[in-house]
Structure formats: structure tokens, C-alpha cells
Amino acid sequence: MTKEQERARARRRHEEAEKKQKAPVSESTRDKQVFGVILAILLIVAAVIVVPKVLPSNDTAEPAAGAQTSIATPEAGSTPSAGLASGQKLAAGCTTPPAAQTSPKQFSKVPDKATAAGKTFTATVKTTCGDIVFELDGAKAPQTVASFISLAKEGYWAPSPCHRVTSEGIFVLQCGDPTGTGQGGPGYTFGIENAPKDGSYPAGSLAMARTQDPNSNGGQFFITYKDSKLPTEGGGYSIFGKVTKGLDIVTKIAANKAVGASPSDGTPVSPISILSVSVTEKKA
Known part of the structure; x- marks a missing residue:
């Protein structure tokens, strides 16, 4: 055997010895690698589950037919259930209101x-x-007036909470939605009548609430307990009568303002509900 062959043989033995000395991947290292893969998978699954809950929803509620929200863009949180809602208290001479209607007549x-x-x-x-x-x-x-009489005879407002009171700029108590949400209507609508051109509504005025649509009068109405100036855009609001007795009741309810973050406009602190309405013709 030549010296060159001996050197080559020695080199091969040396390389084989080095391969044997290299330690295989340890169990602890393998465990870490497996854990890393599992953790990555869990993070991906969590992202798929959580992200849709974090993103805002694009769903919007559609108002009911004849919804009245103009003179009244009502605060959320009216009193659809019997008893007092959070932040409410009975005014002197008042009784606990009944539950609002869930399916008013249409x-x-x-x-x-x-x-x-x-x-x-x-x-x-x-x-x-x-x-x-x-x-x-x-x-x-x-x-x-014909609509008011018809709804009264049908018992449409029995019972019906007054869902909104305002005490800044305009001074009204708004009633007439049997659901107490400010979105209910009788199923039909009609146009404006007898709206003051200057927007003046003296204390004791009885007028219709509506949306921005001038033909959206329905079942909701409001009482002004102080002289008020209301917008005339869109035609104003139909005055169809006046209070001849009980304006002090409205004033008492309004004095306690509204619940929530906006006490000048919202659900009355002191609840008041309509129990029945009867109408008779006045003879000359």
C-alpha cells in the first residue's frame, strides 16, 4: 500500500469518527420544536375565531312603518316593561306604569x-x-283629529308610555307609541295640517310628531308644557288641539327631566303612561 493510499484511508476514518461524534437532536429540542408548531396553529385558529367579534357590525335596524323620530329623535332605553326602569322614580300622585305593548294594533x-x-x-x-x-x-x-278619534276608539294607546321629554330649547312631552320605543306607528301615515309658519307652539299645544318626511304623521303626538319654537323645515308640525286640563301633570313630569347622559332629552325620569282615551263631540 502506498503512502498516498494510507493517507486517504486515514482521512476516511477521521471523517467517519467526526460523524459519530455529532449528537442527534435532543428530546428537549424536539419538544420545543413541536410546541412551537402547536402554538403557531393555535394562534391562527384564535385569530379566525376572534377577529369577526372585534370588527364592527354593519347591521342597521329598520324603523317600523309610521315611525316618528323627527321632533323626537328618541333616546334609547324607554320603558317597555312593567315597573320602573333604571334611574326612574315615581312623581307624586303617579302609579307604577303597566308594561308597554309588544304587538300594537295595526x-x-x-x-x-x-x-x-x-x-x-x-x-x-x-x-x-x-x-x-x-x-x-x-x-x-x-x-x-279623525285619526286621533279612530285610534282612541280602537284602544290603540291602551296602554302606552310617554317615551320622551325635552327641557332645553323645546319643551315637550311626547307620547303615542304603544311600544314605548319611539319607533312605533299605527300602520298608516298622513300629511301635515295647521302647522304654524313661524314655528311657534304656545304652552298647552297638542301637535303631531313625525319624521323628516312631511307625510309621516301617524300615532305619536306631543304636548308643549312651555312656549316652544320648533323647526319649520319640512313643513313644521300639525297642531290639532290644546290641553284644557292637566297641563300641571305634564309640567310635573318634565320637571324631573330625563334619565341617562342627556337629562334634557330622553326617557322621563318620572314615568307616565296612557291607560285609556275617550272622545266625545262638543255640541254648539
């Missing part, structure tokens, strides 16, 4: 205005805080 046809045209009516509204009496002017607002 009507497809606007009442005939001829039934009220040229006539005057007295409406007695029994509430959990006492009687409030209206004089309804069928001469100036025949369609509105």
Missing part, C-alpha cells in the same frame, strides 16, 4: 277626515298620573 287605511271636519271634540286621556283633557280642533286639522 291599520292599513287612513281614517276618513270627513268624520271630524268642522267639529270640535273633547278627549279625556286617563294616565298613571291623572287625567289630561284635550280639545280637538277638527276644523283646522280634520285628518289629524
